[in-house]
Amino acid sequence: MHQPSSTPRPSIYYRYQVHAPWLPSAHAAQARQKVVIAGSGPAGMVTALELARHGVASVVLTAELQLSQGSRAIVFTRRSMEILQQVGVAGRMTEGGLPWRYGNSYYRGRRVFRMEAPHDEDDRFFPMLNVQQQYMEEYLYDACAAHPLIDFRWGNKLQSVEQKDGHALLTVDTPEGEYPLQTDWLVAADGGRSGIRTAMNLQMEGSSYEGFFVIADIQIDLPLPTERLAFFDPEWNPGNTILMHREPHGIWRVDYQLPPGETPEDALRPESLKARIDAQLAMIGHAGQPWEMDWCSVYSARTLTLPDYVHGSVLFTGDAAHLLPIFGVRGANTAFQDAQSLAWHLAFVVKGLAGKALLANHSAERVGAAREIIDEGGKSTRFMTPPSRGFRLLRDAVLSLSLTQEFVRPLYHWRTSRPHEYTHSALNSPGDDxxxxxxxxxxxxxxxxxxxxxxxxxxxxxxxxxxxxxxxxxxxxxxxxxxxxxxxxxxxxxxxxxxxxxxxxxxxxxxxxxxxxxxxxxxxxxxxxxxxxxxxxxxxxxxxxxxxxxxxxxxxxxxxxxx
The missing domain is CATH 3.40.30.120 (Glutaredoxin)
Structure with a gap:
């Protein structure tokens, strides 16, 4: 039997709520569902809310009893906010969020590039908004819980998927044991380590970059604006890159690259974290400033996608469909666009307003979007963390020249996430103007x-x-x-x-x-x-x-x- 943790996750600034599990004994026999969504992250919940907006009911399965641990995604773009406005949570996001539009790149103690994201009076939302993912998930969950078309099941772990003729038979495990669940469509929104993708033996295409990055969220009072800060080749971490972002509630993210050969386990040792964060604070003029760790993690940069997001009755979305580098805030922001696209395509098929070919269009459009992001994100990744001697020579030349030469400084631009344009979509009218x-x-x-x-x-x-x-x-x-x-x-x-x-x-x-x-x-x-x-x-x-x-x-x- 699945026994999810009932101990609230630790956090300095966020109070986790442990929810009661959904138990099969408390409910009638399970009818065949139209849509089941495996995963309650940004992609899963936005898919459920968008389906409900189109009048389609869904069941959301999540193995845990509480929201995800740590800040995770913290930067949300204007287009993401426009999508979240559609599902009714943009107001809560802006109430507690930190808007911004400038990014700064530093080398040898000098600011060598300043990015300014476009913003004018016709924009309701700022180009970027910083909010920790726990809050964003809380707002999405509250919207899901309030909607009669969404059946949200805490503590329900998807164990297996068997595809039948035109539907899928699921086995779901709970603290009371397993139960079967049939569905016309299964949305795999179960994240970067997707168990569904693994069980179906589906292979992603693309690249994985060597090296690791540490994300450390610290509570500290720094008199700095809400802007992206990037530091290249600092003395305490030569050849590598450090990013800093202000978050709500007095939290700062410090994101730094590890030297070659260092393991994630070594990087997350308290003494290692302290030494490096202290060194970064000293470099920006705040040596000795007291701070407290809230959450830390390690990640590697990957640019991978499934070549097709539709596999019979199983539809992949978000990180289950692709793994994208976080440089340029592409993770959750891409997931929102995936979910918005999937939901309307699927809703129209479920309601009989279009044939299944519409889902093939969704896959073609979003795979195209992922490949575009992989192309742009790969450029950012190769600049932030050069994968070979040749790329490092080129990057170092840019760094050196940028101290005196204006023309190379735009190469620091981090190619911020932007909504994909479906220029060649099969749905575009060939006979218009x-x-x-x-x-x-x-x-x-x-x-x-x-x-x-x-x-x-x-x-x-x-x-x-x-x-x-x-x-x-x-x-x-x-x-x-x-x-x-x-x-x-x-x-x-x-x-x-x-x-x-x-x-x-x-x-x-x-x-x-x-x-x-x-x-x-x-x-x-x-x-x-x-x-x-x-x-x-x-x-x-x-x-x-x-x-x-x-x-x-x-x-x-x-x-x-x-x-």
């Missing part, structure tokens, strides 16, 4: 937010299905377009129309945004009425037109929802 636009989000891009008022933005009004942004000053959506909309709605497709630019009500529109100053039109590259954008349920653009008619709208919807 994408190539004729001179501005605005193109095929596959996420939407651009627009400030509409003091605390009102365009993305506050979007989400939940397909969105047609129709730019018009008329008092009605053209009748032929309304007929196509009615036709697709009759099939059960969630499809909402937002009229942008009209001063009064617009017949056939679900909502109207006045856009009196033309800000929305400019952000979307629109100059005349009749232009339109079609956004998928994950808000990425799948079609845009300078002029839209019924035939083109119908064709775009048929492309976006293959049967």
């Amino acid at each position: 994408n190539g004729l636009f001179t501005d605005g989000p193109a095929h596959g891009a996420p939407p651009r937010n627009v400030r509409l008022g003091a605390d009102e933005f365009l993305l506050d009004h979007l989400g939940g299905g397909f969105e047609l942004l129709y730019f018009t000053e008329a008092d009605a959506i053209p009748a032929p377009l309304q007929a196509v909309l009615a036709e697709w709605r009759a099939r059960g497709v969630p499809l909402r129309v937002t009229a942008v630019g009209a001063a009064g009500p617009v017949a056939g529109a679900d909502q109207v945004l006045a856009d009196a100053d033309g800000r929305c039109r400019r952000r979307y590259g629109v100059s005349a009425g009749g232009a339109a954008y079609l956004l998928r349920p994950d808000q990425h653009v799948c079609a845009r037109w300078l002029t839209l008619d019924a035939t083109r709208l119908r064709a775009a919807l048929q492309t976006a929802l293959p049967q």
Whole structure:
């Protein structure tokens, strides 16, 4: 029988709650489920919340009785916050988080590069927000627990998976023993050491880099801003790199590379941790500053992905699907995008609104995103931790030249995580006007937010299905377009129309945004009425037109929802 620990995890700043296990004896016989999600990390819970938003129930299995130990992911991007806004937790994230937009690189005691992430008045969220993962998971769990379509089962460990004809038979272990559970779809969100991936003997493709990094969270009072700090080739750790981030509740993360040959066990010895953290504090001018350890861990940099995320009735997401370097804040932020994509694709298949080919599209898009991240993340990793003599010579040349030569300093840029653009998605309309636009989000891009008022933005009004942004000053959506909309709605497709630019009500529109100053039109590259954008349920653009008619709208919807 599975016996998860009931002792609260230790932490200086976070109080862990131990939850009661879900026990089979307290519930009726288990019916066959539509979706079971194995794993309650960021990918698993966002998948559950997004499925629920599309009206699909799920069971979430987690082997533990409490949230994950340690801060883990701490930096969340603007796009992640926009996704978390959709599932209702962005407000709690911003209340306790630390926003920032600058990153600094130091060499030989000098700042040689300062990164500034773009931010303007049309952005509701800052480029980056620092919050410890325990808080983010708490907010997601509270949202899951409050939703009637999510059955969250603490202390339930997935033991085995047997795929049948069109479904999967699971064996789940609990403190009372095992029980069988059938599901049409199993979402493998069980992390980087995915037991499901191992049991299915699935191999990842890519690279693993030599060397280890220590993450140490310390409680200390440092008079430094909330900005990324990177130190290259310091005297106390020659040839290696140190990163520092401020976290909420008086915590600082110190992230440093180990010398070659040092084992993780040696690195985590208290005397080793103390010596290195003291050396780092001394280097930045705070020698002797008292501090206390909260949590520490060791990781290695890997750039790996499964070549396909769909295997029969098992769908992989998050770290179970890929292992990405944390440089550029790619871990949890990529998982949110994975989960958002998987949930709408899967929901439309479960509800019979599209065929299983839609899941193949999800896999193709997210594998493509992972490979793009692997390409960019690999560049950052090779700069932070050169894997060969040649790469080290190149990196050291950049370091040396950066003291006097401006032109090499941008090579320090850490290639921050950004949302993938599905430029070549099979769901993009081949017959629209994408190539004729001179501005605005193109095929596959996420939407651009627009400030509409003091605390009102365009993305506050979007989400939940397909969105047609129709730019018009008329008092009605053209009748032929309304007929196509009615036709697709009759099939059960969630499809909402937002009229942008009209001063009064617009017949056939679900909502109207006045856009009196033309800000929305400019952000979307629109100059005349009749232009339109079609956004998928994950808000990425799948079609845009300078002029839209019924035939083109119908064709775009048929492309976006293959049967």
